[in-house]
Amino acid sequence: MAVRATDPKTIQSALGLNQPTPCSWTEGMTGGMSFFVGPPVNGWIIVTGSGLPNPSCDVDECFRFLARISGQLGQVQLFHTDRILHHHAWARAENGVVTRAYAWAGETIWNQGAKTPAEIELSMKCFGYGDDPNADSWAAVEWTAANVGKVPLLATRWSLDPARINERARNRADGIAGESSRVY
Secondary structure (H helix, E strand, O other): OEEEOOOHHHHHHHHOEEEEEEEOHHHHOOOOOOEEEOOOEOOEEEEEOOOOOOOOOOHHHHHHHHHHHHHHHOEEEEEEEEOOOOEEEEEEEEOOEEEEEEEEOOOEEEEEOOOOHHHHHOOOOOOOOOOOOOOOOHHHHHHHHHHHHHHHHHHHHHOOOHHHOOHHHHHHOOEEEEEEOOOO
């Protein structure tokens, strides 16, 4: 998740992190904790961890989470990929309103708002609810794999891709790791 912010403590508060502890970027990006709130990079803060909702598991939970967090923090973006199943999702929310979202988990489970210019430039495939792109065909495997590969490129265009943050920026400051007692 990417949050337009410069103060990690506001995100820590919005997530309701219990017992926050300093954590290096390398440790935080392994995903072994519920939440890792990174240091600010170019006006954005990356949040990762198992506490983030997975749209493939519960798209409604993901919607509620994004609406609530963006209502508190402003602009929030969520990106998700599963390279094995080819599930993928991206969403943008601002001030409590989801403005764009797409999620695929063997079928379209979330398609909200118009495709953004970045999605169009990247030729990302987005099907409507109930569309049958013949998900069992090789062509579907190819386009779902292509979408999965393009999600980081979309993140770069919308905000930033954590994998593209240079080492100097990653080593500049620690982030915050913690657990949340909140249920979204």
